[in-house]
Amino acid sequence: MDDDSRTQHWERRTEVPLAMASLLFLTAYAVRVLAHGLSATGQALCLAVLLASWAVFALDYTGRWRLSGEGVRFVRTHWLDTIVLLLPLLRPLRVVRVYEAVLHRRGRPRLALHARVIVYAGLSVALLGFTGALAVYQQEHAAPDATIRTFGDAVWWTCATLATVGYGDVAPVTPVGRLVAVGLMACGLALLGAVTGSFSSWLLGVFSREDDERPPGR
Structure with missing residues (x-):
């Protein structure tokens, strides 16, 4: 072997x-x-x-x-x-890889490429968001002058960060919390770019097929 x-x-x-x-x-x-x-x-x-x-x-x-x-x-x-x-x-992201393996083993129809990208990105966002919120809450809730005092605050901040919105109403103040924030920003940009690119590619494919199927002269 x-x-x-x-x-x-x-x-x-x-x-x-x-x-x-x-x-x-x-x-x-x-x-x-x-x-x-x-x-x-x-x-x-x-x-x-x-x-x-x-x-x-x-x-x-x-x-x-x-x-x-x-x-x-x-x-x-x-x-x-x-x-x-x-x-x-990042270890919980290993769960996402099992999804593809299960489909292969059971012989079920696989989703289209664009749909798989969106599904995987959604699962990754959920797992990263939850673990990121836990990490930020652990570091921030007892820190002096912290604005993230509850786990709900941490979840709200994580959603805004992953979505690249960044309202600024709550923000980490500890070094570790800010380091986690940088990682979530990078992951949010990467995942958002993957979903946006996949969706744009799907739209281009749909419009291209419509043009090919349109009768000549129209």
């Missing part, structure tokens, strides 16, 4: 475990941030789940690195996986 076949086999075997690790990470992180009255035992359990999810991602990254046979070049060619490993807030 060559390196590509072994890598593909590894990825098929790890799709569901990585998705479950992503969901567990998101759940444990949400409980740790939002459950203010959580006992020390509960906090320790959530921390253990977070560390365990990171260990699963590290194991997957190491396994694919060794199977690829690329050496250090693997880090450059799989830069997105490297970022996901280093930035915990």
Whole structure:
């Protein structure tokens, strides 16, 4: 079995475990941030789940690195996986990749390309928005002179940031909160551009087909 076949086999075997690790990470992180009255035992359990999810991602990254046979070049060619490993807030995005895998396995009709782009972008926005709101709320709610005091404020700010609106009524004041804001701005621009480009391409395709089907002389 060559390196590509072994890598593909590894990825098929790890799709569901990585998705479950992503969901567990998101759940444990949400409980740790939002459950203010959580006992020390509960906090320790959530921390253990977070560390365990990171260990699963590290194991997957190491396994694919060794199977690829690329050496250090693997880090450059799989830069997105490297970022996901280093930035915990991006790990829930692994759930989106399972959607395509399930469709392949069950043989269901796949959505058109433009529709898939919009669906994936929507799922990514929802996951990024929720994790971003959690991260900002965790850093901001107890900070001096903070304007984001409740989780609702954090959700409102995240929606405005991802939509690239930026009302400015609430804004992070801590260094980590502002760092999260920069990441959400970049993700919002990228996702908005992907959806806009896909929608524009779909409209151009529709108008082109209408022109081709129009009788001559009209």
